[in-house]
Amino acid sequence: MLQTVRMHLSAATRRRALAATATAAMALSISCAGSASAADLPVWDDYSYEGQVAVIETLVKNFEAAHPDVDVQRTQRTFDDLALTLKLAVSAGDGPVVTKVNQGAKDMGAMAKEGLLLPLDPYIQKYGWTERQSDSILARDRWTKDGKFGTGETYGISSLGEIVGLYYNEKVLKDAGVSLPLKTFEDFLEACDKVKAAGATPIAMGTAKQHLALHLLAGISQAHIDASKRSELDDLIYGRGGSWQTPGNVESAALLQKWAEEGYYFDGFQGISGDDAVQLFIAGQAAFLTSGTWYFGDMKANPDIHFMAIPAPKGVEHPLSVGGVDPAWAITALAKDQATKDLAGSYIDYMVSPEAAVEWAKAGYLPSTKLPDDANIDMTPLLKEGVAIWKSLNANDAIGHYPDWSSPTMLKTIDDNMPLLLSGRDTPEAFIGKLQADYAAYLASK
Incomplete structure (x- = not known):
């Protein structure tokens, strides 16, 4: 559902807000470029979960306090x-x-x-964003004029790091006789079997909306790829060639289908949305959930919930984890003049600033910008687990990819055909074959 938030301040209110926050505003590393006269700044974002909304509203208020002549229309x-x-x-x-x-x-x-986004490279240089985020992360926002992915000009930068990993409910697992920690993928499979035998639901799943099944499929498949052998996946996602029809993808699809047939998901999962499945998991109705760190804020409601990377099978030393960063901040072609472009660049700079990273971390979310060394944050257990995983993945070049990035129509192809796979109407080979056909058509169109 669309919710428009208009944040208007009267002149008097702005003067009071500015006076009250002057000291704090001076500490914010926000450029005032482009704010010499009153300006509206229309902004769209996808922060719709309760914890995210609280953070972004705080950040917008901070930005407006430092830019008293700017009206952010969020x-x-x-x-x-x-x-x-x-x-x-x-x-x-x-x-x-x-x-x-x-x-x-x-x-x-x-x-x-199509020229609907503007390159951010001038602001990357101006604000030193390469010192806040790694080049391999920024590469996920690069495109050439002829449509090559991962190279060329940079069109975005993100606020949050994302890892698609394995949430687990420690109490549900212990009640089923599962020993922790889970060290290998084989341990994970055995744990699912034990939970099912104990009469509980092993895996939280809902496919009516959102993309839990996609995350489970990609998470399992990429956990079987060692970071030292990631080039084939990189080529696939960046549109340089390769094939979806790998043994790992077919076997992962077969496992998801087997779990559906044998009752490892919620009853009626095809009619449950992903967000509702998450809430059922938070309520203790399943042992595992494969999804991303963007749910950290919601998961705080249940102290039995923890987070880990999907474990690798024996022989894979540094498994890939699906993820990277959340959707990127970008400037559209509706920024017609330089003052508007600079104001937009200033807004994005604050949204990826160390100060903003602290606000996200305080709320239990994983920022993509490095936290200041002197940040005094009482991290939740989940965030500590996420930060440790993020550090390890970056150190080992083990951040994988969202598979839907591989073509303009891949997300729809997966969403349209996943129900057929999980209901047994498509074989795993047929399902993966449809993904390959989509990808081949995209390569041919280039």
């Missing part, structure tokens, strides 16, 4: 709503100046190619 959308409407709105001339945009060919790639 529109909140879900991830799916943003993907559905953003390109059309910018093309029509009534969309945002600053927006979140999903990386990959369908969204950022298409918009960059």
